Amino acid sequence: MNTLLEIKDLHVHFPIKSGVLQKTTGQVKALNGIDLNVKKGEILGIVGESGCGKSTLARSIVGLQKPTSGDILFEGNTYTDASAKELYELRRNMQMVFQDPYTSLNPRMKVSESIAAPLKAYKKTKNLESRVKELMELVGLNPDDHYNRLPHEFSGGQRQRIGIARAIALEPQLIVCDEPVSALDVSVQAQVINLFQDLQKKLDLTYVFIAHDLSVINHIADRVAVMYLGKVMERSNRDSFQTHAQHPYTNALLSAVPLPDPDKERARERIVLKGELPSPANPPSGCVFHTRCPKATEFCKTNIPVPEERGVPGQEVACFYPVGTEEKARITL
Amino acid sequence: MLEVNNLHVHLDTPAGLVKAVDGVSFRLEAGQTIGIVGESGSGKSVLAHSLTKLNPEPPATYPKGEILFEGENILTMDKKRLRNLRGKEIAMIFQDPMSSLNPVFKIGRQLMEAIQTHQKFSKKEAHQKAIELLIDVGISDPERRMQDYPHQFSGGMRQRVLIAIALAARPKLLIADEPTTALDVTIQAQIIELLKSIQKKYGTSIIMITHDLGVVANLADRILVMYAGKIVESGSTADIFYKTAMPYTWSLLRSIPRLDAGGTERLLHIEGHPPNLIHPPKGCNFHPRCPFARDACLQTDPPLSEHGTNHSAACILSKPEFDKEKQAVAERKGVLLS
Numbered sequence: 001m002n003t004l005l006e007i008k009d010l011h012v013h014f015p016i017k018s019g020v021l022q023k024t025t026g027q028v029k030a031l032n033g034i035d036l037n038v039k040k041g042e043i044l045g046i047v048g049e050s051g052c053g054k055s056t057l058a059r060s061i062v063g064l065q066k067p068t069s070g071d072i073l074f075e076g077n078t079y080t081d082a083s084a085k086e087l088y089e090l091r092r093n094m095q096m097v098f099q100d101p102y103t104s105l106n107p108r109m110k111v112s113e114s115i116a117a118p119l120k121a122y123k124k125t126k127n128l129e130s131r132v133k134e135l136m137e138l139v140g141l142n143p144d145d146h147y148n149r150l151p152h153e154f155s156g157g158q159r160q161r162i163g164i165a166r167a168i169a170l171e172p173q174l175i176v177c178d179e180p181v182s183a184l185d186v187s188v189q190a191q192v193i194n195l196f197q198d199l200q201k202k203l204d205l206t207y208v209f210i211a212h213d214l215s216v217i218n219h220i221a222d223r224v225a226v227m228y229l230g231k232v233m234e235r236s237n238r239d240s241f242q243t244h245a246q247h248p249y250t251n252a253l254l255s256a257v258p259l260p261d262p263d264k265e266r267a268r269e270r271i272v273l274k275g276e277l278p279s280p281a282n283p284p285s286g287c288v289f290h291t292r293c294p295k296a297t298e299f300c301k302t303n304i305p306v307p308e309e310r311g312v313p314g315q316e317v318a319c320f321y322p323v324g325t326e327e328k329a330r331i332t333l
Numbered sequence: 334m335l336e337v338n339n340l341h342v343h344l345d346t347p348a349g350l351v352k353a354v355d356g357v358s359f360r361l362e363a364g365q366t367i368g369i370v371g372e373s374g375s376g377k378s379v380l381a382h383s384l385t386k387l388n389p390e391p392p393a394t395y396p397k398g399e400i401l402f403e404g405e406n407i408l409t410m411d412k413k414r415l416r417n418l419r420g421k422e423i424a425m426i427f428q429d430p431m432s433s434l435n436p437v438f439k440i441g442r443q444l445m446e447a448i449q450t451h452q453k454f455s456k457k458e459a460h461q462k463a464i465e466l467l468i469d470v471g472i473s474d475p476e477r478r479m480q481d482y483p484h485q486f487s488g489g490m491r492q493r494v495l496i497a498i499a500l501a502a503r504p505k506l507l508i509a510d511e512p513t514t515a516l517d518v519t520i521q522a523q524i525i526e527l528l529k530s531i532q533k534k535y536g537t538s539i540i541m542i543t544h545d546l547g548v549v550a551n552l553a554d555r556i557l558v559m560y561a562g563k564i565v566e567s568g569s570t571a572d573i574f575y576k577t578a579m580p581y582t583w584s585l586l587r588s589i590p591r592l593d594a595g596g597t598e599r600l601l602h603i604e605g606h607p608p609n610l611i612h613p614p615k616g617c618n619f620h621p622r623c624p625f626a627r628d629a630c631l632q633t634d635p636p637l638s639e640h641g642t643n644h645s646a647a648c649i650l651s652k653p654e655f656d657k658e659k660q661a662v663a664e665r666k667g668v669l670l671s
Contacts, residue, residue, distance in 0.1 A: 049517035049518065049519065050517055155606040156606075157606055158606075185372040185373055185544070185606070185607065186372055186544055186545075186546075186585060186588065186589060187372060187584070187585060187588055187602075187603040187606075187607070187622075188603075188606055189588070189589070190588035190589070190590075190600040190601065190602035190603065191602040191603070191604075193590065193600055193602075194599060194600055194602050197599075212517065212518070213590075214518070214592055215589065215590040215591055215592045216590050218590065218592050218594075219590030219591075219594070219600070220590075242592060242593075252519060253518060253519065254592065255522075256518040256519045256521065256522035257518055257547065257592050258521075258522075258525070258545065258547025258548050258550060258551050259547050259550060259551075259591065259592060259593055260546040260547045260550050260574065260586060260589060260591065261550055261574060261591075261593070262550045262551070262570045262571055262574050263571075264593065265547070265550045265551045266551070270522060270526070272519075272522055272523055272526055273519045273522075273523075276487045276489060276490065276520070277487075277517075
């Protein structure tokens with residue numbers, strides 16, 4: 001498989017300004033050296049708690065956020081310093097689906113207008129109406145009934161469908177989905193997840209799928225990256241993500257997710273992490289996870305681990321003391 | 334300890350009358366945890382607020398039913414008794430820990446106020462008691478943290494403070510309305526463990542309202558599943574998960590992605606979206622979305638009926654009929670049944 005997107009040592013820092021003169025007094029390191037690549041046709045899942053930088057990563061990928069340093073390449077071409085015109089060309093191939101289906105649609109634009117907007121922006125106005133209707137059918141909306149309606153007439157799930165229709169309108173190669181199902185009701189969430197999977201097969205799409213819900217990521221992603229405080233802690237394939245997770249943080253996350261199964265839920269051992277997420281303005285020294293890690297030693301406070309393969313093929317973990325198989329077996333799911 | 338009989342709560346909105354709670358009955362024993370599960374708009378929060386009559390009136394009215402707390406009807410209590418009951422005997426914690434605390438007062442003051450409202454304590458005693466409570470809910474360095482304002486606490490810490498305030502008068506019943514929904518999973522796990530340890534220590538009964546089936550699987554002894562203002566299935570946690578008798582519960586359980594599953598199998602999806610309660614569907618509320626629905630479902634609104642010991646479901650299908658059809662439904666939907 002060819003690499004579609006490559007992220008190399010990406011940093012995004014936001015200045016903290018204070019005082020009357022708005023002097024810069026610090027940096028929030030939202031992304032602090034991210035390396036990732038996305039192959040054509042796969043779904044890369046990115047998971048992490050709030051404040052880990054996953055949304056900043058999504059915004060950087062689609063060019064909405066300029067990186068402080070590092071590089072992002074799409075089909076081998078860098079675009080971190082791209083002009084508006086170059087970004088315009090790029091976005092034909094790269095679209096985004098947002099979290100909140102209520103604020104990501106213009107309340108005064110009819111559904112058909114929202115879906116047609118990207119087509120108009122790229123002057124693909126030939127047979128506009130039939131193309132919009134085709135897109136509506138693809139995402140499970142009724143083109144005859146829904147064509148002229150306004151967003152407020154739709155439920156959350158249907159609005160997310162409109163957002164998806166808009167994102168696939170230009171037949172992009174890559175879609176960046178930032179928490180696309182987390183605002184939806186449980187019974188509606190499955191509809192949208194199934195739709196994402198169906199469209200991927202039908203249209204040969206590649207997704208960067210961001211979510212805080214590990215169950216959703218485990219369900220949809222081919223490969224998973226776990227983020228913590230602006231860094232990638234572990235990268236793994238779906239097959240090994242849950243069963244062979246090596247990073248203590250990944251294991252803590254996995255063990256924290258409540259399972260809809262009372263027997264398993266009561267039998268399992270839970271790793272309860274101490275404390276809270278440190279501030280990204282003042283991240284801990286050494287390994288950023290050491291303040292909450294049950295396995296941390298003095299060594300972790302001063303040395304920064306780099307992601308490397310440690311016995312599980314295709315899985316890279318940034319930890320000096322990865323969780324071994326025996327230890328993992330005790331944290332049964 | 335708590336007995337709710339045929340409770341109806343209506344909300345009179347400009348758009349029409351919403352039957353937010355439509356004939357709900359259940360019982361809660363001392364020391365027990367009940368989970369109330371439902372999606373947004375199912376009426377679970379209105380039900381929870383009714384238990385201490387906290388729904389704003391208007392728009393809320395209570396046309397029918399009773400809520401007996403230790404034999405006393407909460408709906409007909411006078412204001413003074415009700416005020417004394419809230420916080421002292423029944424306490425509540427809410428989803429959003431930021432808006433439940435007053436941003437301009439220090440944590441210590443808010444906590445001491447809760448203590449002194451219900452118990453005759455001097456300032457010094459209340460201070461000491463506040464420190465004990467903060468230790469109970471796992472806040473380190475409580476003496477210093479009492480001098481902090483809510484904004485200096487993280488979301489998980491604020492929820493701990495609210496639990497401390499709720500526990501101030503040692504209530505017999507704690508109602509938790511989506512207490513972990515706004516929190517990250519690792520923090521959610523901490524709060525769930527905290528609630529369990531408190532229950533063990535003080536024998537508090539808990540009513541846990543949530544949309545997350547995983548949370549109740551861990552915490553609840555019994556589960557009530559709500560849909561469109563009604564309880565559609567109630568039973569022990571094991572019955573609800575392993576002997577599901579109602580199509581909505583069954584579909585819901587199969588529509589959520591599971592971490593312990595391989596991940597590749599397709600999710601069963603429920604068509605459509607939860608109904609509008611101003612114009613609810615005719616017959617069974619779930620029939621427009623129900624993969625098992627038949628003509629009779631349009632005519633009758635099935636009441637809760639027994640499917641086993643202390644296990645009831647609101648469906649016209651008998652358990653054998655339902656079991657027989659599951660396979661066919663799963664095949665039609667393209668999902669595998671484990």
